[in-house]
Structures are given as C-alpha cells and as structure tokens.
Ligand SMILES: NC(=O)C1=CN([C@@H]2O[C@H](COP(=O)(O)OP(=O)(O)OC[C@H]3O[C@@H](n4cnc5c(N)ncnc54)[C@H](OP(=O)(O)O)[C@@H]3O)[C@@H](O)[C@H]2O)C=CC1
C-alpha cells in the first residue's frame with residue numbers, strides 16, 4: 001500500500017470521531033412523556049409481553065434487524081492471528097457494510113476466548129439479543145466446530161462469513177467467468193491455494209454448483225492435499241484426491257481456475273504460465289492478493305482476473321453477499337441460512353452481472369461504460385439492485401425450504417434502503 005493510502009486509511013478511522021459506527025435513536029426522547037414511555041414506567045409493558053412470549057422481542061425491540069459481527073481475531077483478513085482487539089476495525093467495517101448496503105443494524109463484538117468452547121459459550125449466552133450472528137475472521141479448523149455448534153444451539157441464523165459469504169460470491173464469479181471463456185464447471189480443473197475457512201467452504205459450494213471433487217487440487221503449506229497424506233484434519237481430508245500432484249506448481253499445471261484464499265504474494269507470474277488457456281485467476285487474499293493483477297496481465301494476458309479489493313476490476317469479496325443474505329434471512333425470520341439459500345444468492349449475483357450497468361454504478365467507479373465480460377464478471381458493491389435481487393432470492397429460498405417463519409414481506413423486492 002502506498003504511504004499516502006496508509007495515512008489516509010488511518011485518518012479515515014481517526015477523524016472526525018474514532019471508529020466507523022455509532023448508535024442512533026429511533027424513538028423520540030425529548031419530553032417527560034417520551035421518557036415515561038421509553039423508560040420507567042412504560043418500558044415495563046414490553047418487558048412483560050416478551051416474558052410471556054419471547055417472539056414479542058421482534059415486535060418491541062431492535063432484535064429483528066440487529067446482527068452481531070463476532071470475532072476472536074484469529075484470522076484477521078490475510079494478516080493472521082493478531083487477537084480480538086486488533087480485529088475491531090474489520091468488525092466495525094463489516095457493521096458499516098451491513099448498514100450501508102442493506103440497512104441492517106449491526107454491532108461488533110470481539111471475544112477474548114481461551115478455547116473454542118469458551119467462544120461458543122460466550123456467543124450462545126448473548127445470541128438472544130440479536131436477529132442473526134455473523135461470525136468473522138475465525139481461523140480453521142476451529143471455525144467449523146464453532147459454527148456447527150452455534151447453529152445447533154441458536155434459533156437465529158449463525159453464518160460464518162469467511163466461509164459462506166466468500167463461497168457465494170466466488171461461485172457467482174466463477175460461473176460467470178467460466179461462461180465468458182466458454183468452459184463448463186463440470187470440466188473445470190481448479191488449484192485452490194489455502195485450505196482454511198474460506199477455501200474449504202468455497203470448494204464445497206463449487207461442488208454443489210457442479211464442479212467435480214476430483215478436479216479440485218487444494219494446497220496448504222505442505223502442498224497438494226492428496227490421499228497419501230497423514231497430516232490432514234477431517235476438513236482437509238474431505239478434499240484429499242488420488243493424484244501424483246504434490247506442489248502448487250503441479251496443481252497449477254493445466255488448471256482452468258486458480259482460487260487463492262491464503263496470503264499475500266504466494267504465486268509468481270512464472271507459475272501461472274502453466275495454467276490452461278484463458279485461465280480464471282481469483283487471488284482473493286486481503287489486503288494483498290496471492291498475485292497482483294499487473295503481474296497476471298503481463299504473464300497471462302488471456303486471464304480473467306479478480307481480487308478481493310475495491311481498487312481493481314472484478315471484486316470477489318463477501319461484501320457482495322453477507323449484507324443482502326442477512327437482509328433476506330431477517331425479513332422472513334429464517335431460523336438458518338441453508339445451502340439452497342446460499343446457491344440462490346450466488347445465482348442471483350451471477351444473474352445481476354448480466355444486466356445493463358446503471359449510470360449510478362458507472363459514476364461511482366468513474367467509468368464511461370461497462371458490460372458483462374472479462375473486466376466485469378460480478379456486480380459492483382455499490383449497485384443498489386443487489387439489495388432487491390439478492391435479498392429476495394434468499395428470502396424466497398428460505399420460504400421454499402421451510403426455514404422461514406414469516407412470509408415474503410409486502411415491500412419485497414426492496415427497491416432501496418428507504419423501503420426498510
Ligand atoms: N475475498 C474475500 O471475500 C475473502 C478473502 N479471504 C482471504 O482468504 C485468506 C484466508 O482466510 P481464512 O480462510 O479465513 O483463513 P484460515 O486461517 O482459516 O486459512 C488460511 C489458509 O491459508 C493457508 N496458507 C497460509 N499461508 C500459506 C502458504 N504460505 N502456503 C499455502 N497455504 C497457506 C493455511 O494453510 P495451513 O492450513 O497449512 O495452515 C490455511 O489453510 C485471507 O487472506 C483472507 O483475507 C477470506 C475470506 C473472504
């Protein structure tokens with residue numbers, strides 16, 4: 001990052017007030033009458049209603065539109081385990097994105113936990129406060145058991161964004177990129193660098209979307225995950241393939257897709273020369289990708305290139321997913337976010353990229369024109385149509401699969417944040 005951008009980022013976070021979010025009031029609190037409704041004695045009435053029926057919490061409190069972004073700071077972006085407090089800017093950032101893009105109220109919670117069980121216990125004990133829980137930047141393999149247990153123990157949606165948000169956006173981008181280069185997902189060979197939260201979940205959803213497990217060559221720090229390895233946890237073991245490939249170079253040879261979910265600058269221009277023609281390269285590590293777009297452009301001018309960043313074309317980043325997924329799930333009061341809802345979100349995202357780009361989006365990115373193609377495989381984050389398109393797809397899938405507790409709201413499809 002340039003020195004200018006580094007200082008600008010620090011200033012952005014510091015001024016005019018430290019941090020990125022605050023709380024706003026939704027009811028008047030000026031007069032004695034206002035206060036006697038908001039607090040004592042009036043507040044006793046909703047208390048009694050909720051004690052009589054917990055569902056009334058959705059009627060009388062902010063619960064139904066409130067999502068907690070919760071982290072233990074063990075896998076902050078691609079920066080690693082820097083602890084819970086250091087993760088706070090990222091978690092506040094997720095809260096900002098929830099509100100900015102989907103009108104979801106959100107608060108960040110950074111948990112000091114000595115074990116996955118301590119983390120689970122903490123989250124479970126506070127879960128009732130919220131309409132949903134977005135787990136963030138928790139490293140593998142602990143994240144899998146943490147999420148599984150919390151889903152089991154909570155009756156609100158619990159969603160590990162780095163797993164599923166990333167997977168939804170990756171599937172959308174991959175489907176479109178493969179279509180553009182005229183390849184079928186059933187035939188595509190993929191090298192995945194990283195075998196953590198994001199890599200494993202992306203690979204699973206790509207399989208649900210049609211990719212063959214035997215065409216996925218996943219690599220961790222010890223190289224290709226193959227059936228001869230004895231050092232694999234159960235989550236990596238599920239991706240062990242019978243192959244002679246051992247190194248990242250082997251996995252890249254003839255690969256149609258490179259999916260990087262590991263760390264900065266892991267792959268060189270020389271290495272990607274071995275990929276198949278018209279390769280799809282998703283270097284998604286943040287903030288620094290596995291390989292920079294400039295290097296790819298030089299080494300493989302035939303590539304479709306995406307990163308997780310806002311400052312290059314084709315941003316494959318979970319920001320395109322989690323705000324709208326939770327919007328849809330909250331609005332039908334879904335008890336979970338299931339595979340059908342995830343695939344519906346991915347397909348909605350992929351479909352929106354094929355619609356004409358609006359002037360609003362062109363202006364926000366300083367572009368004269370943009371159309372579905374190599375430089376535009378996935379919608380831009382500021383596209384206001386994401387709100388209606390993705391939340392409706394998710395809400396409808398929740399209804400169709402029986403996890404919704406409310407019908408599709410009358411104001412669906414949402415046109416803008418003003419509808420919320
Ligand atoms: N664009 C997006 O929307 C998103 C991007 N990401 C990015 O993906 C990356 C991983 O995040 P996440 O899955 O949450 O983290 P995890 O800690 O769960 O997983 C990290 C994985 O990266 C692997 N890895 C790290 N260094 C190397 C290396 N030198 N060679 C091979 N593999 C390596 C680890 O290997 P091992 O198992 O051997 O330790 C591990 O499997 C981060 O950079 C993050 O920013 C994550 C979510 C969303």
Ligand SMILES: CC(=O)C(=O)O
Nearest residue numbers: 077078162286317318
């Ligand atoms: C985008 C994101 O969630 C990450 O890089 O961890």
Ligand SMILES: [Mg+2]
Nearest residue numbers: 077136137162
């Ligand atoms: Mg993350």
